[in-house]
Amino acid sequence: MILKKLVVGPLASNCYILGSESSKEGIIIDPADEAERLEQTIKELGLKIKLIVLTHGHPDHIGALRALKEATGAEVAIHADDAQSLRQQVLAFLFGFSFATPPAPDRLLKGGDSIDISDLHFSVIHTPGHTPGSICLLGHGVLFSGDTLFNYGIGRYDLPGGDYQQLMDSLQTKLMVLPDDTLVYPGHGPDTTIGAERRGNPFLHG
Numbered sequence: 001m002i003l004k005k006l007v008v009g010p011l012a013s014n015c016y017i018l019g020s021e022s023s024k025e026g027i028i029i030d031p032a033d034e035a036e037r038l039e040q041t042i043k044e045l046g047l048k049i050k051l052i053v054l055t056h057g058h059p060d061h062i063g064a065l066r067a068l069k070e071a072t073g074a075e076v077a078i079h080a081d082d083a084q085s086l087r088q089q090v091l092a093f094l095f096g097f098s099f100a101t102p103p104a105p106d107r108l109l110k111g112g113d114s115i116d117i118s119d120l121h122f123s124v125i126h127t128p129g130h131t132p133g134s135i136c137l138l139g140h141g142v143l144f145s146g147d148t149l150f151n152y153g154i155g156r157y158d159l160p161g162g163d164y165q166q167l168m169d170s171l172q173t174k175l176m177v178l179p180d181d182t183l184v185y186p187g188h189g190p191d192t193t194i195g196a197e198r199r200g201n202p203f204l205h206g
Helices: 035-045 065-072 080-088 090-095 164-175 194-200
Strands: 002-008 013-019 025-029 048-053 075-079 107-109 114-117 120-126 135-139 142-146 183-186
Touching: 002 035, 013 035, 013 183, 025 035, 025 114, 025 120, 035 065, 048 065, 048 114, 075 080, 080 107, 120 164
Parallel strands: 025 048, 048 075, 075 107, 142 183
Antiparallel strands: 002 013, 013 025, 114 120, 120 135, 135 142
8 A cells, every 4th residue: 555644734734645556546635735745746656546535624634625626536525424514614714724615525424434445445433522523544454543543642622513522432432442553644743553542642541
Protein backbone atom coordinates (compact mmCIF):
# COMPACT_ATOMS: atom_id res chain seq x y z
CA MET A 1 0.00 0.00 0.00
CA ILE A 2 1.21 3.48 -0.89
CA LEU A 3 0.75 5.84 2.06
CA LYS A 4 1.65 9.52 2.04
CA LYS A 5 0.94 11.90 4.91
CA LEU A 6 0.85 15.67 4.38
CA VAL A 7 0.43 18.25 7.15
CA VAL A 8 -1.59 21.15 5.75
CA GLY A 9 -3.52 24.24 6.73
CA PRO A 10 -3.49 26.66 9.66
CA LEU A 11 -4.32 23.96 12.23
CA ALA A 12 -1.70 21.50 10.92
CA SER A 13 -4.24 18.91 9.82
CA ASN A 14 -3.08 15.54 8.56
CA CYS A 15 -4.19 14.57 5.07
CA TYR A 16 -3.50 11.02 3.93
CA ILE A 17 -3.15 9.83 0.35
CA LEU A 18 -3.43 6.07 -0.08
CA GLY A 19 -2.84 4.05 -3.19
CA SER A 20 -2.74 0.53 -4.54
CA GLU A 21 0.74 -0.56 -5.60
CA SER A 22 -0.74 -2.66 -8.39
CA SER A 23 -3.57 -0.61 -9.88
CA LYS A 24 -2.45 2.90 -8.80
CA GLU A 25 -6.04 3.64 -7.74
CA GLY A 26 -6.27 5.63 -4.55
CA ILE A 27 -8.10 7.28 -1.69
CA ILE A 28 -7.69 10.68 -0.02
CA ILE A 29 -8.57 10.99 3.64
CA ASP A 30 -9.39 14.51 4.88
CA PRO A 31 -8.23 16.97 2.16
CA ALA A 32 -7.86 19.73 4.71
CA ASP A 33 -6.16 22.53 2.75
CA GLU A 34 -3.43 23.39 0.23
CA ALA A 35 -5.18 21.85 -2.76
CA GLU A 36 -2.36 22.53 -5.23
CA ARG A 37 0.15 20.74 -3.00
CA LEU A 38 -2.18 17.76 -2.64
CA GLU A 39 -2.77 17.63 -6.39
CA GLN A 40 0.97 17.77 -7.07
CA THR A 41 1.61 14.93 -4.63
CA ILE A 42 -1.06 12.80 -6.27
CA LYS A 43 0.60 13.37 -9.65
CA GLU A 44 4.03 12.52 -8.25
CA LEU A 45 2.65 9.27 -6.84
CA GLY A 46 0.99 8.48 -10.16
CA LEU A 47 -2.38 7.79 -8.56
CA LYS A 48 -5.92 7.91 -9.86
CA ILE A 49 -8.02 9.00 -6.89
CA LYS A 50 -11.37 7.19 -6.79
CA LEU A 51 -12.70 8.21 -3.37
CA ILE A 52 -12.34 11.10 -0.90
CA VAL A 53 -13.24 10.05 2.65
CA LEU A 54 -13.96 12.59 5.38
CA THR A 55 -13.48 11.42 8.95
CA HIS A 56 -15.86 14.22 9.99
CA GLY A 57 -17.20 17.51 8.68
CA HIS A 58 -15.16 20.12 10.56
CA PRO A 59 -13.71 22.95 8.44
CA ASP A 60 -10.07 22.16 9.24
CA HIS A 61 -10.47 18.82 7.43
CA ILE A 62 -12.32 19.82 4.25
CA GLY A 63 -10.78 23.07 2.97
CA ALA A 64 -9.49 21.52 -0.25
CA LEU A 65 -12.46 19.21 -0.78
CA ARG A 66 -14.11 21.00 -3.69
CA ALA A 67 -10.83 21.55 -5.53
CA LEU A 68 -9.76 17.94 -5.09
CA LYS A 69 -13.11 16.57 -6.21
CA GLU A 70 -13.03 18.76 -9.31
CA ALA A 71 -9.43 17.81 -10.06
CA THR A 72 -9.84 14.05 -9.57
CA GLY A 73 -13.50 13.33 -10.27
CA ALA A 74 -13.52 11.18 -7.14
CA GLU A 75 -16.63 10.46 -5.10
CA VAL A 76 -16.96 12.04 -1.65
CA ALA A 77 -17.93 9.92 1.36
CA ILE A 78 -18.90 11.04 4.86
CA HIS A 79 -20.94 9.53 7.68
CA ALA A 80 -24.63 10.32 7.37
CA ASP A 81 -24.67 12.04 10.77
CA ASP A 82 -22.10 14.63 9.63
CA ALA A 83 -23.56 15.31 6.19
CA GLN A 84 -25.60 18.25 7.46
CA SER A 85 -22.59 19.91 9.13
CA LEU A 86 -20.67 19.54 5.87
CA ARG A 87 -23.33 21.67 4.19
CA GLN A 88 -23.83 24.25 6.93
CA GLN A 89 -20.24 24.88 8.14
CA VAL A 90 -21.19 26.90 11.21
CA LEU A 91 -17.70 26.42 12.65
CA ALA A 92 -16.09 27.79 9.50
CA PHE A 93 -17.90 31.07 10.15
CA LEU A 94 -17.10 31.06 13.87
CA PHE A 95 -13.39 30.36 13.44
CA GLY A 96 -12.81 32.43 10.31
CA PHE A 97 -12.10 29.66 7.81
CA SER A 98 -12.60 30.60 4.18
CA PHE A 99 -12.87 28.03 1.38
CA ALA A 100 -15.05 27.05 -1.54
CA THR A 101 -18.46 25.63 -0.63
CA PRO A 102 -18.05 21.88 -0.12
CA PRO A 103 -19.75 19.65 -2.69
CA ALA A 104 -22.58 17.39 -1.62
CA PRO A 105 -21.40 13.90 -0.63
CA ASP A 106 -21.83 11.08 -3.12
CA ARG A 107 -21.90 8.38 -0.46
CA LEU A 108 -23.27 8.43 3.09
CA LEU A 109 -21.42 6.04 5.36
CA LYS A 110 -22.46 4.14 8.45
CA GLY A 111 -20.57 2.00 10.93
CA GLY A 112 -19.70 -1.42 9.54
CA ASP A 113 -19.51 -0.25 5.93
CA SER A 114 -16.61 -1.41 3.77
CA ILE A 115 -14.49 0.83 1.59
CA ASP A 116 -12.92 -1.13 -1.23
CA ILE A 117 -10.76 0.47 -3.91
CA SER A 118 -8.78 -2.07 -5.90
CA ASP A 119 -6.83 -4.07 -3.27
CA LEU A 120 -7.34 -1.42 -0.57
CA HIS A 121 -9.92 -2.57 1.97
CA PHE A 122 -11.05 -0.60 5.02
CA SER A 123 -13.84 -0.97 7.55
CA VAL A 124 -15.76 2.09 8.74
CA ILE A 125 -15.92 2.41 12.54
CA HIS A 126 -18.49 4.94 13.74
CA THR A 127 -16.91 6.80 16.68
CA PRO A 128 -19.27 9.61 17.73
CA GLY A 129 -18.19 12.09 20.38
CA HIS A 130 -16.01 14.64 18.62
CA THR A 131 -18.88 15.02 16.15
CA PRO A 132 -22.02 12.89 15.76
CA GLY A 133 -20.71 11.38 12.53
CA SER A 134 -17.02 10.95 13.31
CA ILE A 135 -15.52 7.81 11.81
CA CYS A 136 -12.27 5.89 11.84
CA LEU A 137 -11.02 3.66 9.03
CA LEU A 138 -9.41 0.32 9.85
CA GLY A 139 -7.49 -1.87 7.45
CA HIS A 140 -4.07 -3.25 6.54
CA GLY A 141 -3.01 -3.05 10.20
CA VAL A 142 -3.59 0.69 10.44
CA LEU A 143 -6.29 2.94 11.87
CA PHE A 144 -7.03 6.39 10.50
CA SER A 145 -8.54 7.92 13.62
CA GLY A 146 -9.56 11.41 12.49
CA ASP A 147 -10.06 13.63 15.53
CA THR A 148 -11.24 10.80 17.79
CA LEU A 149 -7.83 9.65 19.05
CA PHE A 150 -4.46 11.41 19.04
CA ASN A 151 -0.99 10.60 20.31
CA TYR A 152 -1.62 10.97 24.08
CA GLY A 153 -4.77 12.95 23.40
CA ILE A 154 -8.41 12.67 22.42
CA GLY A 155 -10.75 14.78 20.32
CA ARG A 156 -12.49 17.88 21.59
CA TYR A 157 -16.04 17.39 22.79
CA ASP A 158 -16.90 21.02 23.65
CA LEU A 159 -17.83 22.07 20.11
CA PRO A 160 -21.38 21.86 18.69
CA GLY A 161 -22.34 18.20 18.37
CA GLY A 162 -19.62 17.01 20.72
CA ASP A 163 -20.41 14.63 23.58
CA TYR A 164 -17.90 13.51 26.22
CA GLN A 165 -19.68 10.29 27.17
CA GLN A 166 -20.09 9.26 23.54
CA LEU A 167 -16.43 9.97 22.88
CA MET A 168 -15.22 7.92 25.83
CA ASP A 169 -17.52 5.06 24.87
CA SER A 170 -16.20 5.18 21.30
CA LEU A 171 -12.61 5.10 22.54
CA GLN A 172 -13.06 2.32 25.07
CA THR A 173 -15.42 -0.01 23.22
CA LYS A 174 -14.36 0.48 19.61
CA LEU A 175 -10.69 1.52 19.52
CA MET A 176 -9.06 0.19 22.70
CA VAL A 177 -10.23 -3.31 21.78
CA LEU A 178 -7.96 -3.31 18.71
CA PRO A 179 -4.57 -5.08 18.76
CA ASP A 180 -1.70 -3.25 20.45
CA ASP A 181 0.36 -3.16 17.25
CA THR A 182 -2.33 -1.35 15.26
CA LEU A 183 -0.73 1.78 13.81
CA VAL A 184 -2.76 4.94 14.41
CA TYR A 185 -2.71 7.83 11.96
CA PRO A 186 -4.63 10.71 13.57
CA GLY A 187 -6.13 13.90 12.17
CA HIS A 188 -3.47 16.03 13.87
CA GLY A 189 -0.07 15.32 15.36
CA PRO A 190 2.29 12.35 15.21
CA ASP A 191 1.50 8.71 14.54
CA THR A 192 1.10 6.30 17.43
CA THR A 193 -0.15 2.78 18.20
CA ILE A 194 -3.16 1.44 20.03
CA GLY A 195 -0.83 -0.19 22.57
CA ALA A 196 0.97 3.07 23.33
CA GLU A 197 -2.35 4.85 23.84
CA ARG A 198 -3.79 2.04 25.93
CA ARG A 199 -0.79 2.21 28.25
CA GLY A 200 0.00 5.91 28.34
CA ASN A 201 -2.84 8.15 27.14
CA PRO A 202 -3.80 10.17 30.25
CA PHE A 203 -7.33 10.78 28.99
CA LEU A 204 -8.02 7.04 28.98
CA HIS A 205 -7.03 6.51 32.63
CA GLY A 206 -8.51 7.78 35.85
